[in-house]
Amino acid sequence: MQKIIRIGTRASLLALAQSNWIKGRIEAEYPQCSVELVKIITKGDKIVDVPLAMVGGKGLFVKEIEEAMLRHEVDIAVHSMKDVPAELPEGLHIGIITQRENPHDAFISNRYQTLAEMPAGATIGTSSLRRKAQLAHLRPDLKIEDLRGNLDTRLRKLDEGSYDAIILAAAGLNRLKLSQRATFCFKADEMLPAVAQGAVGIELREADGELLQMLSFMDHRETMLAVRAERTYLKRLEGGCQVPLAGFATLSGETLTMTGLVAPLDGSRLLKVEKSGPATDAAAIGLAVAEELLAAGGREILEAVYGSSLE
Missing domain, CATH: 3.40.190.10 (Periplasmic binding protein-like II)
Known part of the structure; x- marks a missing residue:
């Protein structure tokens, strides 16, 4: 069992609160383990006077932390999942999704x-x-x-x-x-949340299987399935901070319901699609919502925002 675990985290009050919460849970489960926080300044933290939509790029709040993990300077990263791009660097994965807070x-x-x-x-x-x-x-x-x-x-x-x-x-x-x-x-039908809003994830190296097993007690199945649907949807739409899109999934028993939204910047119309199915098909449901939104006019809206075509 790993005796020292180094958590890479942003230095904001919220990021530290989340990382300290994970630190506390690990130390309570494994009293013999010491957890250290390593504060890392990200590009998104440095640029505070420009809207994120104008900065460009993805992973504005995670890239530097991921690079530290690949250099083995930290062992895990604690992220607000809404900040994590759909595509992760080779060798890293989101291994744990904790129980979702209020997503609204x-x-x-x-x-x-x-x-x-x-x-x-x-x-x-x-x-x-x-x-x-x-x-x-x-x-x-x-x-x-x-x-x-x-x-x-x-x-x-x-x-x-x-x-x-x-x-x-x-x-x-x-x-x-x-x-x-x-x-x-706001209720979801008034303002649909961002993809994975309210969920905290733990990113780690794919090769660290023993560490993943050690931390698996924090994984929350319902949240994980909802976030899987939402992030599959996000990946298909190539979304990030620069895009007016939303996605939110909920579970009722073993049925997952996912709602997706794409809108032009002026909010003149809102395109919404909702689909339900077995929770075990979470990724397929998220993908189906994305494809239907694209077919219903979302493609033109997003291509206008991106300035390039969607495959």
């Missing part, structure tokens, strides 16, 4: 209780193209402005009066024990 988006405002209460012309902050498109569809009369920075930075900008309201992932608020800041959470 939260509305935070010091002035209004709900989105519906906001008057025309009020300012709402988010840098997510997925949220922007759905907000523009729900409330085209609002001013939607870019909001970058870590979760605590975004809350501070709200409190300083730069925005009338902001949208954040409920999972991040919960993990930092700030859930009281949210006045309500």
Whole structure:
């Protein structure tokens, strides 16, 4: 059994909270094991004044951590799965998916209780193209402005009066024990979440089978199947931070239901597809949702965003 496990993590408050949570679970399960956190600054952390959609590239919050793992400087990485590209570097894999936190988006405002209460012309902050498109569809009369920075930075900008309201992932608020800041959470039919939002994954080297077995007690089957469907969908659509798409899967017994959404940047229309099937067919269901969205007009929307054709 491995006596020391080094976790590669971003240095943000949320990333450290997630990594410390995993550290605590490992040390509780294996008291003889020591877990160390290795803080790594990623490209996404360095660029805080430009919307991610303008930065380009995938893996903005994971690439440097993955490189450290391939150099054997860290043993595992703890990621918010919504930040992890569908394609991983050769030799690495997501071996563990822990139980999903609240996957939905939260509305935070010091002035209004709900989105519906906001008057025309009020300012709402988010840098997510997925949220922007759905907000523009729900409330085209609002001013939607870019909001970058870590979760605590975004809350501070709200409190300083730069925005009338902001949208954040409920999972991040919960993990930092700030859930009281949210006045309500959107339902999936109001604002479909990002792929794998609320799920934490552990990435490790494929060759480290013994370590994978050691950590397998944290794997959560229901979350793993939902995330498998969502990430298969994401891979087919070649999605990343630059694309206004959403995907969300849920399980009821052994039936998995997956909803996918693609929208133009202005939110003038929302293309949605929903499919259900046996949970064991999670990847096939995610792929089927993606293919139907492409056939229904999603291909043209995405090609306009990418500036290139989808195969």
